[in-house]
Amino acid sequence: MRFTTAFVCIVTGGTSGIGEGCVRKFASEGASVVFCAPGASDGLALEAELNAGRAKSALYVPCDMTKPEQVERLMARSVEAFGRIDCVINNAGWHPPHRTIDGFSIEEFRALNDLNVIGVFAACKYALPHIRKVRGSIINISSLTAVIGQLQATTYVATKGAVTAFTKALAIDEAAHGVRVNAISPGNIFTPLWQQGIDQSPDPKKCREDGDAAQLLGRMGTTEEVAKLAFFLAVDATFTTGVDHYITAGAELAYGRKTQI
Ligand SMILES: NC(=O)c1ccc[n+]([C@@H]2O[C@H](COP(=O)([O-])OP(=O)(O)OC[C@H]3O[C@@H](n4cnc5c(N)ncnc54)[C@H](O)[C@@H]3O)[C@@H](O)[C@H]2O)c1
Known part of the structure; x- marks a missing residue:
């Protein structure tokens, strides 16, 4: 437990x-945690698990991040419940199945922007009046693909490029308020989203093996490893702002066989 206040x-x-x-990481360290998903009941089991046997410090709020009015309500609800906002982790996002540009419609790109980019903007906009009061911080979950690109993922990569660039611009403005704004750019982290990609691929076994082999360390990262970095940035990294933090096990290093021809 790190938090005494x-x-x-x-x-x-x-x-x-x-x-x-x-x-789970912030709750285990004694923080009050508000978390959201679009479904009315999606997070209630996790909320109950985290609150079991102690004063209520986890709160699930249904919120679709593509709806700015719901995002504004999420921030208001958090302040109503716990009185302040020290940190927002903008994590909600989606990676569509891989296609070339011919396979993505304009409407699909717009919809992905609404979640991966405008949702982040809205959360920052509505949380910052509260974060400034306590000189807190924002962490935006971007992606290594924003820097190195990715096969058949133009729309996703463009949204994450926007998140990384936005993070730097916001860090410049918010420094005047003592607020730090950082990005985390994960490489391959094994999550249900990654499993979706495996399930949709023509050769799931090879897809998983390639996913592991893309890192110098020969495996995908875990959600706990990313959470530890987020915790460090929120709590300990008091001289760090405007930085894009890779958590990739070296996936971006060295030459490899990259041609599709
Ligand atoms: N897993 C990876 O390898 C990887 C790599 C780089 C970046 N990322 C990024 O990390 C973030 C999380 O990815 P993940 O792999 O944990 O995905 P995940 O699918 O396991 O979890 C996504 C979460 O976002 C929520 N969500 C989806 N749409 C939402 C909406 N409209 N409103 C509110 N919440 C919504 C889901 O309910 C879920 O809780 C994403 O932004 C993703 O782009 C993941």
Whole structure:
């Protein structure tokens, strides 16, 4: 347990994968944690598990991050419940199945932007008046693909490029308020989203093996490993802002066989 005084963290998309890992980590360190997903009941079991045997410090709020009015309500509800916001982890996001540009419609790209980019903007916009009061921080979950690209993923990569760039611009403005804004760019982290990719691939076994082999360390990362980095950035990294933190086990290093021809 690290916290002896109140610390309130909001995790968007906290019911699965990296977001759930962050919810569990901050809760285990004694923070109050608010987390959301679009479904009315998606996070209630996790909320009950985390609150068992102690004063209520985990709160699930149904919220679709593509709906700005719901995002504004998420922030208001958090302050109503716990009185402050110290940190927002903008994690909610989606990676569509792999296709070339011919296979993505304009509407699909717009919809992905609504979640992966506008949702992050809205969360920052509505949380910052509260975060500034306690000189807290924001952590945006971007992706290594924003820097190195990815096969048949133009729309996803473009949204994550926007998240990384937005993080730096916001860090510049918010420094005047003592607020730090950082990005985490994961490489391959094994989550239900990654499993979806495996299930949709023509050769699931090879897809998993390739996913593991893409890292110098020969395995995918865990949600706990990402959560530890997020915790460090939120609590200990007091001289760090505007930085894109890779958590990739070296996936971006060295030459490999990359041609598709
Ligand atoms: N897993 C990886 O390898 C990897 C790599 C790089 C970046 N990321 C990023 O990390 C984040 C989490 O990915 P994950 O792999 O844990 O995915 P996941 O699918 O396991 O979890 C996604 C979470 O977001 C929530 N969510 C989805 N749509 C939402 C919406 N409209 N409103 C609110 N919540 C919504 C889901 O309910 C879920 O809780 C995403 O932004 C993803 O792009 C993941």
